[in-house]
Amino acid sequence: MVTFHRPVDLAEALQVRAETGAIPLAGGTDLLVRHRNWAGTLPRIDKPVVYVGHLQELRRIDISGNGSGPQMTIGASVTYSELLDHPTTPQLLRDSIIELAAPGLRNVATLAGNICNASPAADAACALYALDAEVELAGPSGRRRLPIAEFITGPGRTALNNDELVTAIHLPPDNSTVKFYKKVGTRRANALSKLSLCACARIVDRTVTEIGIAVGAVAPTIVRDRDIEHHLQNTAPEQLALRIPQTLQQYAELIRPIDDQRSTAEYRKHTALALIEQFLTHELR
Amino acid sequence: MREIRFTLNGREVSTSAHPMARLIDVLRDEFRMTGVKEGCGEGECGACSILKDGRIVNSCILAVGMIEGAVLETPEGIAATDRGRAINAGYAEAGAVQCGFCMTGMAVATEALLRQNPAPDEHQIRTAISGNLCRCTGYAMIVDGIKRAAIKGSGLW
Numbered sequence A: 001m002v003t004f005h006r007p008v009d010l011a012e013a014l015q016v017r018a019e020t021g022a023i024p025l026a027g028g029t030d031l032l033v034r035h036r037n038w039a040g041t042l043p044r045i046d047k048p049v050v051y052v053g054h055l056q057e058l059r060r061i062d063i064s065g066n067g068s069g070p071q072m073t074i075g076a077s078v079t080y081s082e083l084l085d086h087p088t089t090p091q092l093l094r095d096s097i098i099e100l101a102a103p104g105l106r107n108v109a110t111l112a113g114n115i116c117n118a119s120p121a122a123d124a125a126c127a128l129y130a131l132d133a134e135v136e137l138a139g140p141s142g143r144r145r146l147p148i149a150e151f152i153t154g155p156g157r158t159a160l161n162n163d164e165l166v167t168a169i170h171l172p173p174d175n176s177t178v179k180f181y182k183k184v185g186t187r188r189a190n191a192l193s194k195l196s197l198c199a200c201a202r203i204v205d206r207t208v209t210e211i212g213i214a215v216g217a218v219a220p221t222i223v224r225d226r227d228i229e230h231h232l233q234n235t236a237p238e239q240l241a242l243r244i245p246q247t248l249q250q251y252a253e254l255i256r257p258i259d260d261q262r263s264t265a266e267y268r269k270h271t272a273l274a275l276i277e278q279f280l281t282h283e284l285r
Numbered sequence B: 001m002r003e004i005r006f007t008l009n010g011r012e013v014s015t016s017a018h019p020m021a022r023l024i025d026v027l028r029d030e031f032r033m034t035g036v037k038e039g040c041g042e043g044e045c046g047a048c049s050i051l052k053d054g055r056i057v058n059s060c061i062l063a064v065g066m067i068e069g070a071v072l073e074t075p076e077g078i079a080a081t082d083r084g085r086a087i088n089a090g091y092a093e094a095g096a097v098q099c100g101f102c103m104t105g106m107a108v109a110t111e112a113l114l115r116q117n118p119a120p121d122e123h124q125i126r127t128a129i130s131g132n133l134c135r136c137t138g139y140a141m142i143v144d145g146i147k148r149a150a151i152k153g154s155g156l157w
């Protein structure tokens, strides 16, 4: 029978994890659905479970300022609803959460769960790629921090060790002046993405100084390519427009979607490129 | 095994259920809260909605060990209040009930919404019930019922 641990604090949670290899449980909206069983029976999980959703150390949102704006540290067990209620949550992340699932899910589900699940269709994770988020991990040998693109290593795979927990997600100051979020799904609520585009840019004095483009559900992991972005930076919007055909060709190489029950590869590729084009032509001005 | 304590419709209760048991099973089988319905069993339909610390959650994808110390309200608890009666009256007046299977979950979503926002607009109502599926009504009458409930219960939230 599955063992359930409810540690009193993070230290005990890490100890349980190190000693038993227990699976972390936050909102349970991925884990308990994946292991669901018949009504009236226990879920089918072959390892112990360590609940972390209640841990005070993981339930905080901290704001620290450096000259360029507020930096946000989001505790691993902060729910989506709490992020929507917080005034500092960047608009792009907010937009992705508003279209994620429904209120009953958002009241329990977490960002940390979304990234640890490491689905290429994870909506909040896609926004975190565009926002340059970093993932903070704690384990027996201390804490470490990884950019989200290094934390997620493949579909359903992450750099999390068996004795570690995600403790927080760090967001640098969001200085973007343009944000663009598009989720293509079958219906508004409770539908997983067929594909999604999270993009932001900073335009100062008619120059695109920074740009971040993340595409979800079109490859084994969320796509973000800094080389392509680099070629678009420090240009005026009208110069940038000239580079669009070449840029789309570069993205076409990276976008390698699959057919599944939600959509076809062809539709995903076509639509993803159309959305990138829309962002580059209509939003950046 | 250690008892799990929580508050259920204003009463302090405890259960000796396995902490990984589904909350919906404990509420229905042990506490006889059969207003909590099982539709999909995977978080998509909202039939099993309850309030946890004042917020709507799906009891089919919560383990009972996760709600230790929480304040829970089921459709039964809500129906017994003046607000619950206003919700029922609003739905009845709008003719919003057909087979009725989704209704307890809809009432919980309505209570959760009106607590946060006693005068919601159409968009806010549709967002609030976006996790509650109804196979019968097409939602228009439900939205109307919620508007009527907000007026009938005006001042209660």
Ligand SMILES: Cc1cc2nc3c(=O)[nH]c(=O)nc-3n(C[C@H](O)[C@H](O)[C@H](O)COP(=O)(O)OP(=O)(O)OC[C@H]3O[C@@H](n4cnc5c(N)ncnc54)[C@H](O)[C@@H]3O)c2cc1C
Residues within 6 Å of the ligand: A023, A024, A025, A026, A027, A028, A029, A030, A031, A032, A033, A052, A076, A077, A099, A100, A101, A102, A105, A108, A109, A110, A111, A112, A113, A114, A115, A116, A117, A121, A122, A123, A124, A160, A164, A165, A166, A167, A190, A191, A192, A193, B042, B043, B044
């Ligand atoms: C009906 C429904 C609709 C959904 N719609 C969407 C949607 O539109 N878009 C979307 O992206 N997702 C959607 N999801 C998936 C899911 O809700 C999200 O991925 C959610 O963010 C998961 O968070 P959680 O806290 O519930 O994770 P859990 O289920 O608790 O955990 C998920 C994974 O993360 C691990 N984990 C959790 N916390 C930690 C930690 N602190 N350290 C290390 N590992 C940890 C767990 O071990 C597990 O592997 C939906 C799910 C359902 C049931």
Ligand code: FES
Residues within 6 Å of the ligand: B037, B038, B039, B040, B041, B042, B043, B044, B045, B046, B047, B048, B049, B058, B059, B060, B061
């Ligand atoms: S039975 Fe819980 S959401 Fe459908």
Ligand code: FES
Residues within 6 Å of the ligand: B096, B097, B098, B099, B100, B101, B102, B103, B133, B134, B135, B136, B137
């Ligand atoms: S009235 Fe039948 S499901 Fe809503």
